[in-house]
Amino acid sequence: MSTFSRRHFLGGAGALSLGGLVAACSGSPSPEGSSGGGGGGTGAGADIRWWDHFGGLQDLHARWAAEQAEKVGVGIEYTYNEPSQATEALQLANQSNQLPDIYSNVVGLPLPALVEAGWLHPIELSEEAIGRLPEGTFVEGISMLDGVIYALPALSDRQYWACTWYNSEIADEVGFEGPKSYDDLRAALRAIADDGRYAPMTLALGASGRIRDQVDDLAQAGGFPGWQGLRYDTGEYNYDHDTYINAIELLKEISDNGWLLPGTNSFQIPDARGRWAAGNVGFFIDGPWSPGGVRALNEEHLARMATSGELTPEGEELVITRGAPGGTWFVAGNSANPEAASLVVESFTQDDYQAALAEAMDQPPLNLDIVADADVIEPYAWLIDDFKQRVFRAPQVQVRNIQASEALALATPVAPTLGDIIQGYLGGDVSDLKGELVKLNDAFSSDLDSSIEQAAGAGAEVSRADWEFSDWQRGQDYTY
Known part of the structure; x- marks a missing residue:
């Protein structure tokens, strides 16, 4: 939180x-x-x-x-x-x-x-x-x-959040396929910009929490061995990992090339989704919930919605890891x-x-199988089916050691957040991206150490070693 x-x-x-x-x-x-x-x-x-x-x-x-x-x-x-x-x-x-x-x-x-x-x-x-x-x-x-x-869990844990949504009519008119790699996306955005009739892309860049979530997702898709900056294998924070830097640099390039709809830097989620739903923007990164949100804004746009899943740097097979529901x-x-x-x-x-x-x-x-018989648009059904193949169960410290919850409950907010750093880097206020990410590692690590110390001092049997899952393997459901 x-x-x-x-x-x-x-x-x-x-x-x-x-x-x-x-x-x-x-x-x-x-x-x-x-x-x-x-x-x-x-x-x-x-x-x-x-x-x-x-x-x-x-x-x-x-x-x-x-x-x-x-x-x-x-x-x-x-x-x-x-x-x-x-x-x-x-x-x-x-x-x-x-x-x-x-x-x-x-x-x-x-x-x-x-x-x-x-x-x-x-x-x-x-x-x-x-x-x-x-x-x-x-x-x-x-x-x-x-x-x-x-x-009661009612929603599936088998999902990813940085879905690449695009306007299928613009794709047909300009001539591009749904992108799978960073280069694919760059090529499609360049083609839209060269065509000149549409804005290539918009994002909810004004919502630091949302852009943080999406970069966390893109980093994991790119091979980061953990989630939200914390490595599963070592229990260490590693926001300066290449996967994070590559994902942020992709956004920076898109911004610097002028491929974002004017105003995107300040858009909150309804602003960005509403602009995309109007039908004049090629791409929008959003969660699987995007069709529901779009329908409330402009139901006509549902017929134009298409998705190619989530990007990986070179178009590699997507692997996502999530905790229990x-x-x-x-x-x-x-x-x-x-x-x-x-x-x-x-x-x-x-x-x-x-x-x-x-x-x-x-x-x-929660029951993803029920989507197959539901009245949904085809891209949504495709995305849900992709979740079944691509998303695996992550290790969680509080499942292995319930007393770790005592430390988790003592965590305090860290600022600036990853989303704040991304906003600053895209806007030019942050020049040393890697340096800021290293500081973020240190801040989160210090807070976790302090929380563990307090919890242990109050009698909880917990240590930093509880966060290490050296037997975790990417692309497999974790079992304890």
């Missing part, structure tokens, strides 16, 4: 700012998203509230809340929060003992820390519901503790009706919800 440390997140917040900020973050429930709410239920206890941050799923979740309210017999008040505001809204709601009964996971803290602090209530799932989920869905330290389920949904520890909340959460395991999730073309559903 980039905004709050455990101390800041679980600690106090100014009472005077609470009401205004929560109202600003969550807003009033929309008529479509509310089916009652507040002041007692109709048959199964108190009414419940549901918050999430999935912009492309608002219509689905508003409808689902209304349907489940009838089935469960309680009022369900559904509210969508913008991702940039959702974390702080939850923090402030917790401080006033007003957490929503159901909320999506934007907290970013280890599961044990949330359970210890009273944020979570166990989720009761029927055997039938558990049987619908893929094998290995629940992992100790990630979604359950001591065999008790505290988080984290919890998508939580039930609040202070819920007045955890039984009803668990029933609603259980409904997310149903095939009809998973199919609706697939057809929303936002985050891929």
Whole structure:
């Protein structure tokens, strides 16, 4: 989590700012998203509230809340929060003992820390519901503790985020294929620029968190032996690895050549996606959720969407590594009706919800196989199939040693972030890229060492060696 440390997140917040900020973050429930709410239920206890941050799923979740309210017999008040505001809204709601009964996971803290602090209530799932989920869905330290389920994964861990989306009509008119390598992309962008009728590319460069995620992905695709700067094999930070430098230099070249739509350097995600969805820009790097977001902006553009997966430097076979599926949904520890909340959460395991999730073309559903029979555009179906072949299970320190979570929970934000450095380098404010990346290594390493020292001092059996997975092999699912 980039905004709050455990101390800041679980600690106090100014009472005077609470009401205004929560109202600003969550807003009033929309008529479509509310089916009652507040002041007692109709048959199964108190009414419940549901918050999430999935912009492309608002219509689905508003409808689902209304349907489940009838089935469960309680009022369900559904509210969508913008991702940039959702974390702080939850923090402030917790401080006033007003957490929503159901909320999506934007907290970013280890599961044990949330359970210890009273944020979570166990989720009761029927055997039938558990049987619908893929094998290995629940992992100790990630979604359950001591065999008790505290988080429901509903979205697939088998995905990558730096998908190369392009306008198929522009590709046909200008004459290029979907790029697989950095050189392929350069050639396509140059061809669009030479043609002169369209802007070659746009990105959400103003969103430092998003550009950080995409460069992390491109580096891993390029062969980085880890994730988010941390090597799996040695447990050391290595942001100055060639794979990171090559990915950032690619973006720098694209920017310096004038291949970006004017204004791109300040675009947030909706700005960049909206410009691309208008149909006059060739390329846009975005996640698999892009079709869902595009449909909300300009449904006509769906027919023009194409993807070639994710770039690798020389067009090598793509290999991506991700951890076990984290919890998508939580039930609040202070819920007045955890039984009803668990029933609603259980409904997310149903095939009809998973199919609706697939057809929303936002985050891929936990059961990727369901996409094959869903009403989705062909590029989305192709991408989901690619995930099945290209994405492997990563090692995670808190799975091997649950006490490592004590150190993870003590981590503090590091600034400037990778995204900040990339923005500075593209804008000319950073001249020594490698030097800044080395400083980033040192800052993260120092923070991890300090967190481990504090956790060990408090009695946790944890050391830096827990982060070393010398037996990890790229392109294989890790087993403990």
